[in-house]
Amino acid sequence: MTDLADIGSDVSHVERMVETRLPTAYGEFRAVGYLDSRWGHEQIALVYGEVAGTAPLTRLHSECLTGDVFSSTRCDCGDQLAAAMRKVVAEGAGVIIYLKGHEGRGIGLLAKLAAMRLQEDGLDTVEANLALGLPVDARDFGAAARILRDLGVNEVRLLSNNPEKLDSLRRNGIGVTERVPLLVAPNDDNLPYLRTKRERLDHLLPHLA
Ligand SMILES: [Zn+2]
Numbered sequence: 001m002t003d004l005a006d007i008g009s010d011v012s013h014v015e016r017m018v019e020t021r022l023p024t025a026y027g028e029f030r031a032v033g034y035l036d037s038r039w040g041h042e043q044i045a046l047v048y049g050e051v052a053g054t055a056p057l058t059r060l061h062s063e064c065l066t067g068d069v070f071s072s073t074r075c076d077c078g079d080q081l082a083a084a085m086r087k088v089v090a091e092g093a094g095v096i097i098y099l100k101g102h103e104g105r106g107i108g109l110l111a112k113l114a115a116m117r118l119q120e121d122g123l124d125t126v127e128a129n130l131a132l133g134l135p136v137d138a139r140d141f142g143a144a145a146r147i148l149r150d151l152g153v154n155e156v157r158l159l160s161n162n163p164e165k166l167d168s169l170r171r172n173g174i175g176v177t178e179r180v181p182l183l184v185a186p187n188d189d190n191l192p193y194l195r196t197k198r199e200r201l202d203h204l205l206p207h208l209a
Contacts, residue, residue: 013038014146022046026082027089029096032151036143041100045147046085049093052152055177057094059084059159060144060169062102065109074116075193079184084159087180095151097144105129106138124196137201141165145172161203183207 014036022031029046036043049056061068061084067077081096088094104112107129115128129136148156155175158166159182166176186194186208197203 014143026085044098046096048088051093055155057088057091058156059096061098063100073187073189076184080182102139107134126200141168142172145174148174
């Protein structure tokens with residue numbers, strides 16, 4: 001049922017709207033913009049080099065305003081995004097899909113801030129979402145799969161530490177030929193968060209003490 005729903009929701013509601021050059025500090029990407037009319041999300045894929053018909057290095061990056069824009073040290077998102085862009089450029093080809101609607105593993109920005117507030121009282125990231133009456137992980141990767149297919153990509157080498165993300169992508173019809181770890185050095189602020197991701201969310205983070 002879930003699989004059918006995923007595939008059914010994925011057929012026609014994500015439409016390519018625009019494409020332009022996007023020079024960045026890491027290198028020059030093509031920015032391809034999509035409109036997900038089902039959720040009203042404006043999505044963007046950064047494409048480097050030729051990827052159609054290959055299994056390119058690919059990062060599905062869940063948006064994180066605090067980490068990506070403000071460089072919060074409370075999570076590892078900003079560092080992961082930068083590392084992914086560097087790896088794609090070093091490889092000569094790849095895709096970064098920046099997923100709107102994925103704040104706080106899908107609970108939204110303000111709910112994520114509320115969950116952070118609860119973590120100041122000692123709850124971990126899983127307990128905090130649950131205490132707010134919200135799911136631990138509400139993210140959907142159907143739009144990402146649709147965008148990859150539009151780019152001519154049916155299988156990827158996924159930059160991720162999260163086995164569930166591989167499974168979600170596969171359920172949406174994209175092959176994952178390899179998981180490429182994306183490990184960044186922890187700091188004092190995000191170490192408890194990363195340990196929770198390892199111990200309660202099954203993330204593969206062998207570099208943590
Ligand atoms: Zn983050």
